[in-house]
Amino acid sequence: MSDKDNFFKRVLEVAQLVPYGKVTTYGNIAAYLGSKGSARMVGWAMNQSHHSKTPVPAHRVVNRNGMLTGKHHFGSPNLMQELLENEGFIIEHNQIVNFKENLWDPEKMSSE
DNA sequence: GGTGTGACCAGCT
DNA sequence: AAGCTGGCCACAC
Numbered sequence: 408m409s410d411k412d413n414f415f416k417r418v419l420e421v422a423q424l425v426p427y428g429k430v431t432t433y434g435n436i437a438a439y440l441g442s443k444g445s446a447r448m449v450g451w452a453m454n455q456s457h458h459s460k461t462p463v464p465a466h467r468v469v470n471r472n473g474m475l476t477g478k479h480h481f482g483s484p485n486l487m488q489e490l491l492e493n494e495g496f497i498i499e500h501n502q503i504v505n506f507k508e509n510l511w512d513p514e515k516m517s518s519e
Numbered sequence: 520g521g522t523g524t525g526a527c528c529a530g531c532t
Numbered sequence: 533a534a535g536c537t538g539g540c541c542a543c544a545c
Binding site: 432433434437443444445446447448449450451452453456465468469470471475476477478479480481 | 523524526527528529
């Protein structure tokens, strides 16, 4: 395995672990990886997630406010919202209304 | 090899 | 109260 992919790939893996109808935050993923302050890196990995061979549900990853900050990176700015709404989410002003209700934490799995 | 930036977060002014 | 800067780690030029 490539050692350089440790963080980058780890973020993608966690993102792929997010179940249907659930969302997680950059900070949670970063904290789960042990680097709470590297939330930016999580977003960066998401940017490269398009480059990743594996399909990454980046639309299930939002910021701490539940806002679709990265919707602009999905190819279509409304694509992210459509995907979330398709999973039963309620988006208002680019923000997930029931975000907190469907918030999923990687640490909560504790299946490591 | 140094500088800048990036889909963020939290603290300080 | 709101705005801004710093900090974190990795990648591109």
